[in-house]
Amino acid sequence: PEIFLSELFCSSNVPMEYVGDGRFWIWKHNPDFINLEKKVVLEYDGSAYWHKDKERDNKRNEVYRDMGWRVISIRTDQIYDHEQEVVKEVLKFLKSKTKFIILAIRGPRLVRVKE
Numbered sequence: 001p002e003i004f005l006s007e008l009f010c011s012s013n014v015p016m017e018y019v020g021d022g023r024f025w026i027w028k029h030n031p032d033f034i035n036l037e038k039k040v041v042l043e044y045d046g047s048a049y050w051h052k053d054k055e056r057d058n059k060r061n062e063v064y065r066d067m068g069w070r071v072i073s074i075r076t077d078q079i080y081d082h083e084q085e086v087v088k089e090v091l092k093f094l095k096s097k098t099k100f101i102i103l104a105i106r107g108p109r110l111v112r113v114k115e
Helices: 002-011 047-052 054-066 083-095
Strands: 033-035 040-044 070-074 100-106 109-114
Touching (some): 002 033, 002 040, 002 083, 040 054, 040 083, 054 070, 070 083, 083 100, 083 109
Parallel strands (some): 040 070, 070 100
Antiparallel strands (some): 033 040, 100 109
């Protein structure tokens, strides 16, 4: 999914860089994507993975926020069916001052779940 997102962001001119290969770390955590200029982290957790490691993921996102990063967490496995909605929501987040959002599927739609 991270490679799919990387290709989607590139083809849609979404300024998020894939760094999940270990070349960028924030206090012992290697995010999937970053926008260094806007200090935004995007983590793709997937629904099954996230449900299994919820506490770890929440602590990681808290560390990012404590270090001054804004966080997007994608918690669905259905990104392939919602790629344009993902692009729209990420671009919207980058333009906003919002500190943290979760993108998840509710019914047939991708929605923002704020925390």
